[in-house]
Amino acid sequence: MGRNAFKIQEGCSVSATAPPQMFQSAKSRLESLTVPGIIFFVYCYFLIDYFGRLAARVPAYGMFRPTLLLVLILAVALFAQAHKAKDRLNETPIKIILLLLGYIFISFPLVEWPGSVLRNNIDPFIRSLSFLFFTAVIVDTDRRLKVFLLIFLGLQAFRILEPLISYLLTGELRGSTYVGGGQFEGRLGGSRYDVINANGLGFLIVSTLAFLHFLMFRSPSRLIRWLYLALVPLLMYALVLTSSRGALLTLLVLAWFVFWDSRNKFVLVTVVAISLVVGWSQMSDFHKERYLSLISDDTSMSGTRQGRIDGLSVEFRLGLKKPIFGHGLGTTSEAKVNQLGQRREAAHNLYAELLIEIGFIGALIFLAYLFSLHKMLRQNLRRFREVFGKNVPLSDFHYRLNHALFVVFWVYAVYSINYYGLSQDYWYVYGGLCIAFYRSLKRNEERFTTASLAANPQPTEAAAR
Secondary structure, X not given: OOOOOOOOXXXXXXXXXXXXXXXXXXXXXXXXXXXXXXXXXXXXXHHHHHHOOHHHHOHHHHOOOHHHHHHHHHHHHHHHOHHHHOOHXXXXXXXXXXXXXXHHHHHHHHXXXXXXXXXXXXXXXXXXXXXXXXXXXXXXOHHHHHHHHHHHHHHHHHHHHHHHHHHHHXXXXXXXXXXXXXXXXXXXXXXXOOOOOHHHHHHHHHHHHHHHHHHHHOOOOHHHHHHHHHHHHHHHHHHHHHOOHHHXXXXXXXXXXXXXXXXXXXXXXXXXXXXXXXXHHHOXXXXXXXXHOOOOOOXXXXXXXXXXXXXXXXXXXXXXXXXXXXXXOOOHHHHHHHHHOOOOOOOOOHHHHHHHHHHHHHHHHHHHHHHHHHHHHHHHHHHHHHHHHOOOOOOHHHHHHHHHHHHHHHHHHHHHHHOOOOOOOXXXXXXXXXXXXXXXXXXXXXXXXXXXXXXXXXXXXXXXO
């Protein structure tokens, strides 16, 4: 079925003939299951506080631990709305994460360093995990879904553009990498208020591009399409400045999906080819050497590439030192120091990190969570096909968002080979968004079914006689 098969169906006949009381009843039922708007407002502020790093920007404000305070406020508020959240907690991804929490709790006495988990590592895990529950439960209308995406993607774009603009104004890159011979070269990292390094920023750029392309480039609004085209060169320039080879490889994954989706592949290939030639000619020798090291052993930085590959092998072997229950949540850097005699550093591979920190059993549970998200997206596609056959009106936004989520899943999955993530927020924000979107499609289908039955009531048995 073609990519345009799910465009919105205008002028649906049932809306003109269905009894008004049926719509009023459906609206009242929806409102009775919707979380109060004040909770959604607080969650939006939480997003701004967390991703905007307000505590780092305003030290006096940060003294009150606002992020933790907001998590507690939202948790208490949702507990008071438990009757509305109950059915949302029955979604498979959330059940799997609850199973993971139970496993971590039960296996806690059996890990290598339970004290480190309690002192340092449980807080960032819970804070990141809260995004899954908050997004799945609070983002419960189509309007809230759009507002959430606008705020979330706007903040991610801001996190990219802020250090880029700072570099253009001051020349400061805020990151560096060792190139041998006692020499270091600069790399664009996050702003001075942010916590991401150059590799993290590269990952953020590619994942944000994936969302923006499929949500904005196919938008019916010409202004939104032009805004996207204005952002692309800025984000690509920032990506080059990060010098992240892992992000470049993940960009190839995104490029494949963009090519597959393109309506005019010849024009796309031509534009990309010209951009590559112009971009390559403008790169410094450092950037050329770094990216060529991905495919050539004759560059000055091919050794760092091999070092990263060897490091991944070491991390998996480290995980096998405590394979059943792991060393403990967030203890990868501690395990590297104590077990391997290396410096303290995070994992360079999510899948190795799972084995190191929560063992084989926990890793299987977390991977089941990822597979459940992918399954949810496939179910969305089946629902698209089914409702299209019934002439159910679906907005083009729904189709574009499902496409974006599908591509972002593979961007995340591939980059996770080169990045940690068990106690990071990105897989949990993504999971909550998948659930919120899945339920949005379900609500729209139920509303259409209700309206159809009202407009075309089934004859009763007496009437049939």
